[in-house]
Amino acid sequence: MLRLLWLIFSLSLIGCSASPSCNKTPQLSWANTSTIANDINTLTSAEMAGRKTGSQGAALARQFLIQRFQQIGLEPWQGQYQHPFSYQSSFRDKIGINIIGVIPAEIPSDKWRLVIAHYDHLGGNSRRYYPGADDNASGIAGLLQLANQAAAQGTKVNLLFVASDAEEPGLYGAYALTEQLALTSTTPQIQQLELAINLDMIGRPNRTKAIYIEGLRRFSSATKIRHTLTQKNQLCIRTQQPKSFDGSTLSIDYLRASDHYPLHKVGIPWLYFGVPAHKDYHQPSDTLDRLNINFIAAVSESVYQLLKIDTLLLQNSH
Numbered sequence: 001m002l003r004l005l006w007l008i009f010s011l012s013l014i015g016c017s018a019s020p021s022c023n024k025t026p027q028l029s030w031a032n033t034s035t036i037a038n039d040i041n042t043l044t045s046a047e048m049a050g051r052k053t054g055s056q057g058a059a060l061a062r063q064f065l066i067q068r069f070q071q072i073g074l075e076p077w078q079g080q081y082q083h084p085f086s087y088q089s090s091f092r093d094k095i096g097i098n099i100i101g102v103i104p105a106e107i108p109s110d111k112w113r114l115v116i117a118h119y120d121h122l123g124g125n126s127r128r129y130y131p132g133a134d135d136n137a138s139g140i141a142g143l144l145q146l147a148n149q150a151a152a153q154g155t156k157v158n159l160l161f162v163a164s165d166a167e168e169p170g171l172y173g174a175y176a177l178t179e180q181l182a183l184t185s186t187t188p189q190i191q192q193l194e195l196a197i198n199l200d201m202i203g204r205p206n207r208t209k210a211i212y213i214e215g216l217r218r219f220s221s222a223t224k225i226r227h228t229l230t231q232k233n234q235l236c237i238r239t240q241q242p243k244s245f246d247g248s249t250l251s252i253d254y255l256r257a258s259d260h261y262p263l264h265k266v267g268i269p270w271l272y273f274g275v276p277a278h279k280d281y282h283q284p285s286d287t288l289d290r291l292n293i294n295f296i297a298a299v300s301e302s303v304y305q306l307l308k309i310d311t312l313l314l315q316n317s318h
Contacts, residue, residue, distance in 0.1 A: 023234035024209040031145050031297035039068070039141040040203075040288050043119070044131035051132060052123025053096050053166045061119050065099045065163050068144055073151040074101025074161060078186070085176030089169050096120075096166035098173045103150050103159040111157040112188035113307055114268070116174065116259050117143040117199040118167030122282060133288045135281060136167070138203030138296050145300040150307055158188065159307060164259055167200075174259035178266045194314045196270040197306060198260040202299045203291035204278050210236035211299050214254045214272040215264075221313040228305045228313070235302045252277065269314060273303060 042048075042064055048057040066081045077083070077100040084097045099119070105111070117139035121132030131137075140163060147161050164173030181190050202211065213229075216222045216239050230237060255261060260270040280286040 021230060021234040022236040024236060026233035026235045026298040028297050029232065029301055030149060031300045033293045033297050036141045036145060036296050037293050039144055040133055040137040040291065043137040043140060044133045044288055046126045049125055050123040050129040051119060051121045053120045053169065054094055055123055058120060062097060062099055065119060069101040072148045074103060074147055077102050077160065087166060087172040096173050098165055098177060099163040101161045103155055105156055105158045106154045109157055110192055111194055111311060112160060112192045113157055113194055114160045114162060114196040115143050115146055116162040116164055116196060118164045118173065118259055120165050120168055122168060128284060130284055131287050133286050133291055134201045134203040135286060136200050138201060138291060139199035142199045142202050142296055142300045146304055146307065149304055155307065160188065167259055171259055171262055174262040178262045190266055190268060193268045194311060195306065196260060196263045196268050197303060198258055198270060198272045200258040201274045203296050204275050205292060205295050206276055208236060208238065210238040211273055212238045212275060215270050224313055228309050229302045232305065233298055233301055235298050273299060
């Protein structure tokens, strides 16, 4: 009996040592929590009133994003930060505007990686509006952290940072981006994009304190990529969304749920980072005070590793 217990104990130790480390309070190295909070506070202000596409609040959000891109040192893509596009919604012609900046590789390269996060939300007015703190001011704050660190440290590949518009009504900003990338005169071209990273709702972890990643299983080097994400701060990672959220029966198709889907359709390898839907999802109660700012910082630091990861690990995706 003692021998059997010892065998079970030994096997449990082996299992623990083989599984990735997971730290529910990961240590931070460089991400600036004050800046993250300030960026989200601005984007969720009454002045921006929910950042609905086509609204004055969305225009103010774009002004803020361009200012932040310039502060960080992002170069305008194709000579401009603002990239308008048209789409139809509710049988009406509408206009959205993506904000796009570039960090060129230190040594000229034809390799590109893309970070995308949508800045639009559901709108409202100054008295009652949908702040969209988690959805998706949190993702924008993470994108800005990644851009700032990449600009400070330099990069071996070209980096494209996209704050997309009109995600909420139908992923229209991401579809417009893929159309622009498909143009033969556009740099980068689709085949030059090694990876697209989509940050959408990264501020409200559930009790597991994990970031959920979709798309990882599509990579042949999934295990090594996962190790790269966790080796610095042991951020908890899950690769399968829970079947229900907050006791509800909500079910979401995560392939088609966010801006990575239009990129997926044209063959760009992608990874989506997000948290499960929560009770404040698409509610006026999705506010800054309900976010875990340290978690956003930890996710940003982990995702940054993908901007530096060896190209070979991103090949042979399927």
